[in-house]
Structure formats: structure tokens, C-alpha cells
Amino acid sequence: MGVGRFLWRSVKPFVNVPKFMGWNEIKHNTRTLKDLMLTFFKVSPPSRPDTFASAVKANNLSEKDLEKRAKSFLYFSIFYFLIAIGFFIYFIYLWAKFFIFAGFISFLLMIIALLLGYRDNFWWFQVKQRRLGCTFREWLNFILRIDGKTNGKK
Numbered sequence: 001m002g003v004g005r006f007l008w009r010s011v012k013p014f015v016n017v018p019k020f021m022g023w024n025e026i027k028h029n030t031r032t033l034k035d036l037m038l039t040f041f042k043v044s045p046p047s048r049p050d051t052f053a054s055a056v057k058a059n060n061l062s063e064k065d066l067e068k069r070a071k072s073f074l075y076f077s078i079f080y081f082l083i084a085i086g087f088f089i090y091f092i093y094l095w096a097k098f099f100i101f102a103g104f105i106s107f108l109l110m111i112i113a114l115l116l117g118y119r120d121n122f123w124w125f126q127v128k129q130r131r132l133g134c135t136f137r138e139w140l141n142f143i144l145r146i147d148g149k150t151n152g153k154k
Helices: 002-014 017-021 023-040 052-058 063-096 100-129 136-144
Strands: none
Touching: 017 023, 063 100, 100 136
């Protein structure tokens, strides 16, 4: 029993696998990453409820400025959607030629262009509706002309 204990105590410092792997660091980094992701996806309520009229007043916008911004949002959204269509065509071409990785990059660029187009179109929708805090469903109903709504009129 004494020989086994002696061998174990003399060999254990050289065979400490968790210490070799840096187990404590792995646990610490995982915990940090988890906390970061939780704070990233946590939605905090707005500090003050903002209405469209108060936002217009705070930014000193006139009716002409609002129309100009709405028009630019619409034009940018159309531009981004056209860019997305171009990336989609290029994506199909690359996949037909078996350039899979390049096609994947083109697909990602198409997704980014679609998201930018959606963002600008959603801002255009909020300016046209004259209210902030619209939902995705309201935007989609407006775009697809569902519920009898056409051009923002009920």
C-alpha cells in the first residue's frame, strides 16, 4: 500500500489532465460567453415612450423633411432589393459552376442586402403610418395589402 501511494503522489502532478487542458480557464471562458450572450439577447424596455410627434419635434423635422426621408427610405430599399436579386442570380451561377464556397458567400451577401432593404422599407412604412413601434405583422399586412389597407389608409 505504501508503494502505491508513493507512486500515485509522485506521478499525479505529471498526469493532471484537467490542469493540462486548462479546465478552469475553459469553464471561466464558457461562463463569460454565456453571460455575454444573455446580455446580448436581453431586450431592455425603452427609457421613455417615444411617439412619432415627439420624435419629429425633437429632431426639428418639417413635413417636407419627412416626405424627403420617406422617399429616400423607399429608394434605398428598392436599391437593396435589386442588389439582392443580383446576388441571387450570381449565387445560382456559382452553384451551377460548383463554386460552393463562393456561392455561400454570395448567398450571405444576398441575405445582408435583403435585411438592409427590409430595414429601410420598414422605416419608410413607419414614416408613412406616422407612428413608431410598428410590428413586423403590421408591415407585412401593409406590404401585401391585407385587411383592406391600401397605402396606409383604412
